[in-house]
Amino acid sequence: MIWENILIYFVVIPVLTLAGLAICKNIKQVRAVSIVGASALMVLGVYVLIEFLQLRAAGNVEEMLFRGDWSWFEPLNIKLSLGVDGISVAMLLLSCVIVFAGVFASWNMDPLPREYFMWFWLLSTGVFGFFIAIDLFAMFMFYEVALIPMYLLIGVWGSGNKNYSAMKLTLMLMGASALLMLGIIGIYFHSAADGNLTMNILEIAKNNAIPNNWQYFLFPMTFVGFGVLGAMFPFHTWSPDGHASAPTAVSMLHAGVLMKLGGYGCFRIAIYLMPHAANELAWIFLILTGISVVYGAFSACVQTDLKYINAYSSVSHCGMVLFAILMLNTTAMTGAIMQMLSHGLMTALFFALIGMIYGRTHTRDIRKMGGLMQIMPFLGVGYVIAGLANLGLPGFSGFVAEMTIFVGSFAHADMFHRVLTIMACSAIVITAVYILRVVGKMLYGPVYDDHHRTLTDAVWHEKFAVITLIVCVAGLGCFPNFFNEIIYDSFAPIIKALGAF
Amino acid sequence: MDYSQFLNMPQEIGLLVVFLLVFLYDTFMSKKVQNALPVFTCVAFGLFTIANLFFAYEEGTIFGGMFETTQATVAIKAILNIGMLIVLIQSIKWANSEYMTVRRGEFYELLLITLFGMYFMISARHFLMFVIGLETASLPLAALIAFEKNRYESHEAAAKYMFTAIFSSAVFMMGLSFVYALSGSLYFSDIALSVMGEKSTMLIVALAFVIAGVGFKLSLVPFHLWTADVYQGAPTPVTGYLSVISKGSAAFGFMVILVQVFGSVYDMAWEWMLYALIVLTITLGNLFAIRQRNMKRFLAFSSVSQAGYIMLGIISANALGLGSLMYYVLVYVLSNLAAFGVIGAIENKTGKVMMADYNGLRSTNPWLSFAMMLAMFSLAGIPPFAGFFSKFFIFTSALSTGSVALYVLVLIALLNTIISLYYYLLVVKAMFINKPGEEGAIAPFKSACSERLAMIVCVLGIILVGIVSCIYSGLIEAAESSVTMFM
Numbered sequence: 001m002i003w004e005n006i007l008i009y010f011v012v013i014p015v016l017t018l019a020g021l022a023i024c025k026n027i028k029q030v031r032a033v034s035i036v037g038a039s040a041l042m043v044l045g046v047y048v049l050i051e052f053l054q055l056r057a058a059g060n061v062e063e064m065l066f067r068g069d070w071s072w073f074e075p076l077n078i079k080l081s082l083g084v085d086g087i088s089v090a091m092l093l094l095s096c097v098i099v100f101a102g103v104f105a106s107w108n109m110d111p112l113p114r115e116y117f118m119w120f121w122l123l124s125t126g127v128f129g130f131f132i133a134i135d136l137f138a139m140f141m142f143y144e145v146a147l148i149p150m151y152l153l154i155g156v157w158g159s160g161n162k163n164y165s166a167m168k169l170t171l172m173l174m175g176a177s178a179l180l181m182l183g184i185i186g187i188y189f190h191s192a193a194d195g196n197l198t199m200n201i202l203e204i205a206k207n208n209a210i211p212n213n214w215q216y217f218l219f220p221m222t223f224v225g226f227g228v229l230g231a232m233f234p235f236h237t238w239s240p241d242g243h244a245s246a247p248t249a250v251s252m253l254h255a256g257v258l259m260k261l262g263g264y265g266c267f268r269i270a271i272y273l274m275p276h277a278a279n280e281l282a283w284i285f286l287i288l289t290g291i292s293v294v295y296g297a298f299s300a301c302v303q304t305d306l307k308y309i310n311a312y313s314s315v316s317h318c319g320m321v322l323f324a325i326l327m328l329n330t331t332a333m334t335g336a337i338m339q340m341l342s343h344g345l346m347t348a349l350f351f352a353l354i355g356m357i358y359g360r361t362h363t364r365d366i367r368k369m370g371g372l373m374q375i376m377p378f379l380g381v382g383y384v385i386a387g388l389a390n391l392g393l394p395g396f397s398g399f400v401a402e403m404t405i406f407v408g409s410f411a412h413a414d415m416f417h418r419v420l421t422i423m424a425c426s427a428i429v430i431t432a433v434y435i436l437r438v439v440g441k442m443l444y445g446p447v448y449d450d451h452h453r454t455l456t457d458a459v460w461h462e463k464f465a466v467i468t469l470i471v472c473v474a475g476l477g478c479f480p481n482f483f484n485e486i487i488y489d490s491f492a493p494i495i496k497a498l499g500a501f
Numbered sequence: 502m503d504y505s506q507f508l509n510m511p512q513e514i515g516l517l518v519v520f521l522l523v524f525l526y527d528t529f530m531s532k533k534v535q536n537a538l539p540v541f542t543c544v545a546f547g548l549f550t551i552a553n554l555f556f557a558y559e560e561g562t563i564f565g566g567m568f569e570t571t572q573a574t575v576a577i578k579a580i581l582n583i584g585m586l587i588v589l590i591q592s593i594k595w596a597n598s599e600y601m602t603v604r605r606g607e608f609y610e611l612l613l614i615t616l617f618g619m620y621f622m623i624s625a626r627h628f629l630m631f632v633i634g635l636e637t638a639s640l641p642l643a644a645l646i647a648f649e650k651n652r653y654e655s656h657e658a659a660a661k662y663m664f665t666a667i668f669s670s671a672v673f674m675m676g677l678s679f680v681y682a683l684s685g686s687l688y689f690s691d692i693a694l695s696v697m698g699e700k701s702t703m704l705i706v707a708l709a710f711v712i713a714g715v716g717f718k719l720s721l722v723p724f725h726l727w728t729a730d731v732y733q734g735a736p737t738p739v740t741g742y743l744s745v746i747s748k749g750s751a752a753f754g755f756m757v758i759l760v761q762v763f764g765s766v767y768d769m770a771w772e773w774m775l776y777a778l779i780v781l782t783i784t785l786g787n788l789f790a791i792r793q794r795n796m797k798r799f800l801a802f803s804s805v806s807q808a809g810y811i812m813l814g815i816i817s818a819n820a821l822g823l824g825s826l827m828y829y830v831l832v833y834v835l836s837n838l839a840a841f842g843v844i845g846a847i848e849n850k851t852g853k854v855m856m857a858d859y860n861g862l863r864s865t866n867p868w869l870s871f872a873m874m875l876a877m878f879s880l881a882g883i884p885p886f887a888g889f890f891s892k893f894f895i896f897t898s899a900l901s902t903g904s905v906a907l908y909v910l911v912l913i914a915l916l917n918t919i920i921s922l923y924y925y926l927l928v929v930k931a932m933f934i935n936k937p938g939e940e941g942a943i944a945p946f947k948s949a950c951s952e953r954l955a956m957i958v959c960v961l962g963i964i965l966v967g968i969v970s971c972i973y974s975g976l977i978e979a980a981e982s983s984v985t986m987f988m
Contacts, residue, residue, distance in 0.1 A: 073970045075821065075977040076897060137893070141884045148883045151926060155934040163934065167926065174922050178915035181893065182908065185900050217908075 005068040014125040045096035081135040085490040098256040104465035106249035119149040158245040165245035172238040180225030219277035223270040230262025233292040243311035248355025256348035292319025297430035332408025342397030349469040370448030397476035509561035527606030567627035571983035584834035592738035593951035619750035628687040658734025673714025679707030718751040732801035741841035749830040782809030824977035825898040832891035839876035839959035861937030870932040877925040887967035
């Protein structure tokens with residue numbers, strides 16, 4: 001039975017929470033149901049992690065654990081296949097943390113809290129489903145489930161130029177998923193040489209039957225399809241507008257988890273299933289992602305809106321994820337996964353803090369703020385920590401991730417990769433510029449607006465969300481080896497597939 | 502004559518019984534119980550629909566092979582029945598309105614007759630039978646479109662429909678005369694044999710006429726010009742009926758003609774014609790839909806582009822394509838009727854049909870806007886709603902033959918889904934995001950029981966038909982079992 005597989009509960013819990021929200025009467029019940037759902041997911045995430053580590057320690061070397069297959073659409077041999085490796089476990093854990101913090105960050109959602117949380121949980125359903133599925137059809141379905149709630153979340157609850165941003169974001173991401181759908185159907189029809197077509201990723205990788213000339217066509221389709229969500233240049237333009245208009249928790253979830261779907265998909269589908277094209281075409285996308293990294297950082301320098309700064313910073317950091325994946329070696333890929341975790345937590349923390357500051361000052365323009373550290377020390381310290389993590393201070397997650405990425409990238413001996421790596425490295429310096437500029441202007445110095453003196457510091461649920469995220473960022477930074485061990489084994493099959501050519 | 506052969510057309514007989522019951526009720530029952538006529542029709546047809554789903558059918562032919570029952574025809578008829586039932590339920594309130602009372606009986610009788618014609622169109626294996634079905638289906642529709650006789654647009658629409666229907670039939674029969682000249686027979690199987698390997702210009706001309714004739718019924722671009730005006734002018738239940746039932750049956754008939762009759766000349770004659778039609782239909786339908794502000798015109802153009810997607814099922818010319826086409830029709834029936842249900846409910850209550858009138862609908866009528874949103878998402882192909890599955894499968898079936906040209910075609914179709922998503926989201930945006938205008942949003946109202954029932958059926962369908970996989974598997978199975986006869 002499907003219920004005997006533990007992974008399915010990553011989808012069942014959000015769906016049950018959705019059902020629970022549908023019958024809620026007031027905001028208290030809405031909060032209660034959401035917290036119960038988020039806590040249950042958190043417990044489940046930790047349980048799966050422990051179970052996973054035990055199975056691995058017991059010598060289970062299968063590529064995916066907790067496997068299960070249930071026939072779904074028989075005529076096309078589509079199954080609901082579940083399974084996780086270390087990378088998926090890490091992603092699931094990240095999603096649990098961010099959903100948990102996101103619930104607390106949207107504590108005082110107004111208006112229509114119930115509808116807001118229903119969309120929020122629908123989005124979560126898609127995210128979790130995406131990470132547990134290993135069937136192309138199921139993955140794609142969950143991927144799109146995660147995208148569409150963004151439209152209403154931004155359109156109804158957003159701020160600023162929200163209609164424009166919401167429509168732009170939805171259309172760009174859905175446009176990418178149109179390419180993706182063609183890619184997936186193409187992969188399906190070339191998945192097996194003997195005619196037993198399948199959508200199961202493991203089987204496709206094992207069959208290794210996609211002809212080279214088809215790989216040249218399908219690889220760009222899938223890579224760009226996912227790359228748009230990973231904010232790859234020149235398709236990143238939805239990201240700053242979308243983030244700037246979205247409500248706090250949605251920005252958190254979007255930058256924290258949703259953009260990771262892009263990186264994860266590039267890695268799991270584009271590169272894993274089409275290693276030949278990945279080897280041959282990586283250089284095109286390396287240039288594009290390299291531009292993302294540097295260009296995102298420079299753009300962040302000239303912004304004055306806090307959310308725009310972080311959105312461009314996200315473009316830069318997510319670009320680094322794709323950049324590292326395309327280096328196609330274990331060290332850089334480990335760094336990429338680390339960067340996904342690190343960026344997810346860090347950006348969620350950033351957006352949470354920005355939302356809290358904005359909720360008090362009612363402006364996000366850094367020119368109109370100053371000396372906030374005196375007024376709201378807790379939020380100020382939180383912001384400094386997030387900033388330092390972002391610019392890669394040792395002890396926080398950013399340092400570990402970026403260090404690994406650049407060590408891995410530099411391992412390539414040829415000119416092209418090394419030059420690109422050096423250029424991408426410069427983004428670290430630029431990051432320091434825009435982070436320190438904001439911290440200096442906004443938090444220190446004289447108080448800009450006397451009205452701000454009356455503002456209060458964080459309340460308990462805000463503190464709770466911030467502390468949860470800081471603990472995770474520091475934990476990842478101080479004990480990177482622990483996470484490294486979880487994810488490290490998962491690269492072997494992919495590297496083997498890449499090396500086969 | 503062996504009368505037992507009529508048992509090979511059980512669905513037609515069932516429909517005839519329903520029709521006669523309605524007719525007798527309308528003619529002989531006393532004035533007092535006449536108000537129950539719409540409900541009576543719904544119950545009778547509902548029982549028929551349900552019996553349909555559980556009846557074991559035997560495959561067979563009748564009228565000397567002119568009429569054939571296969572698992573696939575049974576399945577598509579069952580799908581049309583479900584759509585018809587929803588239309589009937591939706592129309593109860595409208596049929597009981599004041600100025601409809603005298604002509605209520607006719608409305609239901611004509612509606613059932615058109616369905617009867619479509620049954621014949623679907624099962625026909627001889628062009629004579631096909632044309633009879635086609636005419637039986639289209640002429641009563643003109644009367645139905647003109648039903649609101651005190652509305653000017655209704656007349657205009659009926660006149661336009663009448664002219665295009667006759668014109669398209671003429672074009673179609675012109676094509677048939679060429680076909681007859683080529684093969685000397687109007688039996689599908691005979692024609693299929695005689696056109697095999699044929700490379701004459703005459704065949705191309707014949708095909709062009711036949712495709713154009715059916716293209717009018719399906720409102721494929723460039724034969725779509727009547728669609729928007731007719732949809733706007735017709736009474737809303739009739740518009741719903743036109744957009745789904747009529748289209749579904751024509752699509753099935755089209756596939757049978759192209760694949761069964763002209764399947765052997767696929768690559769030299771009609772493959773590229775169909776590609777061009779599909780690209781034009783989807784793209785132009787979408788582009789025109791963006792500019793529409795009247796909800797009925799909006800759905801008219803959206804249904805033009807949906808017809809293009811349905812055509813994608815034809816190009817693979819195999820069981821997968823046929824099954825996916827039927828599945829697409831089923832999902833399209835449910836989604837489109839959900840949209841028309843909401844539009845009809847609002848129109849009955851307030852008379853408003855413009856998109857701007859829907860601004861702020863969420864705050865006053867949350868359930869109606871919820872149903873409308875699901876319908877829009879399903880039409881746009883957003884998971885987990887049924888529309889996503891039907892789109893995915895129809896694209897998969899189109900690519901199953903694997904030529905590069907098809908990948909380009911499907912890519913165009915896929916990019917068009919983004920355009921369609923834009924205008925479907927405009928409706929969602931009007932209801933959920935926009936602030937109501939100066940008049941304020943449509944005041945909260947309670948829609949009639951019947952309208953709510955129809956909407957619940959549609960919404961359940963939209964949510965379940967996709968995820969519950971046995972429906973798709975069943976349709977594919979039906980398509981596969983009839984495919985030997987079909988090819």
